[in-house]
Amino acid sequence: MRLIERVWFDKHPARFVLVPLLLPFSALFYVISRLRKFAFDCGLKDSFKAKVPIVVVGNIGVGGNGKTPIVLWLVELLRAQGYQPGVISRGYGGKAPQYPYLLDENSQVQFSGDEPFLIYQRTKVPVCVGANRRASVEKLQQLGCDIIVADDGMQHYKLGRDIEVAVVDGKRRFGNGLLLPAGPLRELPARLTSVDMVICNSGQPQAGEIAMDLLPSQFVNLVTGEKCSVAEFLAKHKAVNAIAGIGSPARFFNTLTALGLTLNHSQGFVDHHHYQMADFDQLPEPQLPLLMTEKDAVKCQDFNLAHAWYLTVEAKLDEQCEQLLLSKISDIMAKKA
Template sequence: MSIHSFLSQHIHKAWQRKGLLSTLLFPLSCITQCIVQRKRRYYQQHPDAVYTSHTPVIVVGNLVVGGAGKTPVVLALITALRQHGYTPGVISRGYGVRIGEHAHLSAQNTEANYLGDEPSLIAKETGVPVAVHPKRILALQALNQAFPQIDVVIADDGLQHLQLGRVAQVVVQDARGLGNGRLIPAGPLRDLPSQLQHADLIVTQQTGSDISTSPEYIQGVPHVGMQLWPTAFRNLETGQCLSPDEALSLFSGKTVSAVAAIGQPQRFFSMLQKFGVNPQSPLSLPDHYDYSYSPFGKIDADFILITPKDAVKCKKFADKRIWITEVSALFSRADWHTPLLEILQRH
């Protein structure tokens, strides 16, 4: 585990309670709260400052810092919208990518060094049009102009980008929930906890618990549980694809390690353990790690499992030991997307 991942893990653990560290930092959180409230009040008082597109926008975001599972929800939502006759597109920030005045479009390039890792993954896995820019409005305008056939836009993150008009909000969280309920730096929240009540759907990613027991509502908002589960294993170098059972047979009796550069790497390792693979000495890397050099050479294992998000940046490493763990989102209810479809039908 890297120093960054070690510190991140312990900070998130500390944020689960109102301990001494949180109390000492609480005055700074009050400043954060004032900034957040002032920003929200401005857009409430100046609705003309909010950009509303002719294309309805569904924002998928989270209230806490760190990965909560937004991208799997975006992928699942794309599938659901297509099944109901919609033509979706996606806008995102493009984290780690230098973007000038104009948004980057997937029609020009789908690589991670152009779109960012998560938008690249979305573009490659689904083929939907993607536009990225730190200013989400510029991404939305570019997307609408380049792809006029799109009739609904999913904003991957952007819950706090209040200038971006939206018809629906999906809040994704994990077992941490709202933590100690305090804003950063005394807690994990980057927005007011009351904003949970303004969501149209809450999705909670779970690892160890049974998603079928998930409550249907949280604070009066429709809620579904979600788990990620391996659906296939694909060799990074050769492209060979194995079913879960075939992969388990291949890995049996061999040493298997895992590498993850996502918001919560331990969640990936826990999923593998529940699946039946116990990764030896798993390596946690910072979220959005750029893979400027290979971290795999020092790993002594017969097989190395990575996430799809990492895979879009690792193709340059020729190592037949690396296998991509392809996953799908399983929801506590098959009709999890119904609240969003009902909103779209009204628009």
């Protein structure tokens, strides 16, 4: 974990120096972001209104709060109801030859970014990336998508939205509660009172929040594609090495230990880390299985890591949440018809 993240979330002693230095910039960030949102709210700046419903899945802070599992869950929920969903994303960490960039079977993760690539691999629904969300939406509308899920983009007010789903890290919550760069927040917690749904990823949900659990599903070998249930994997292996380049690597490592695995060595990297073979050369006891997240795995497929496995997870929410969301979508569909 980087020093600034320890300041934000772990009360590192460096906070006594860094926070006072950064607070003036946080104040400037607050003024600029508030003026920008006010301009959109008052119509001084225009938001693009799509012909189909837009569901934004995002958060008010930086780092991984569990948005991608919610996007995957939502896509499957919509498809089960007969909708034809598509997904748009900024494509952070990717650099495509042109934008909007529509993923297909020949797409490469370095073009799309890791999260859009993972979403496409898991769902096979149309996924389009690019900074211009309007162009991405229009591309998916041309393909026949009748509802679009925006992966992140809660603060991208240029894109009109019909439903906002905010995801909160139930364990880290809002860190020190300060705005960037003195804290991890893009917007203050009061912003959550205006969204349609607040989902709490693990931890104890607060009043009005919907509990979500990320349930380990199976281990998949990075090279062979062999699938192994958690129970089967535990019967064969007890000690493992582990890596994670996500918003909160500790969350992944804690999941592994909670399953009953012993971490011989664990290495966290920054979110969206671009892996190199050198990252794996110095692992102690390299004969042990190397475990990673699915998000890491999409960036390591070109490495011949026969001992590497990734853990797939599924978002679990109650049926009441599903019905609430589907009811909102049905009402919006009727209005747009």
